[in-house]
Amino acid sequence: MITYATYFAFACFGAALMMNLWRILTSDGVGVRVLALDTMVINTIALLILYGISISSEIFFEAAMIIAMLGFVSTVAYARFMLRGNIIE
């Protein structure tokens, strides 16, 4: 049962990633693109944890943690670039 529930969650988050990619490609504003990129990072964390569940391994938590940190830092850097025109003044 857990196997099929994991497959379902894999399909949901995979479809979510594709929709985010479509939003990045066809959006009309740079802010919405950054938002879609941030959502892609969060969905990738979910996919990594799901893979860890499906193979009963804990090796992916560190990877998910690093992706979470880098995703937040990159979103803040993008937002700062959109607001101020540069990142480090």
Add this chain to the structure above:
Amino acid sequence: MAFAAELLISFFLIVSGIFGFVGSFGLLKLSDPMSRMHAPTKATTLGVGGVLIASILHSVFVDHHLSLHELLITLFLFLTAPVSAHFIAKWHIHRHETPASLPDAGEDGVWATHDIEDDEDVAEMPR
């Protein structure tokens, strides 16, 4: 007991999958930038939270050892998602609103996002 644990883990996995899907579907379907910001920052965060709860339960009931690494990721995501949403909202005020189109800022005159000093080197940016 084992069946109940499997049912609980599967429940959290399916609920989190649905919430993750709804978050990105809202990002795709809603019409203007502020509505689009509303869906992924809340629904997707809840979806990832469900996956992490399912992972904790899986490590307890299936692998028979307690693993709380996931709580770190949950805490980090729940702290950073509102900050990201706040920055996107600031971008929207900065690029798509004027001081006249916003509500009154009270005794400050203008909102802080519009309060740019003249000597700041603000480059012309793409919209």
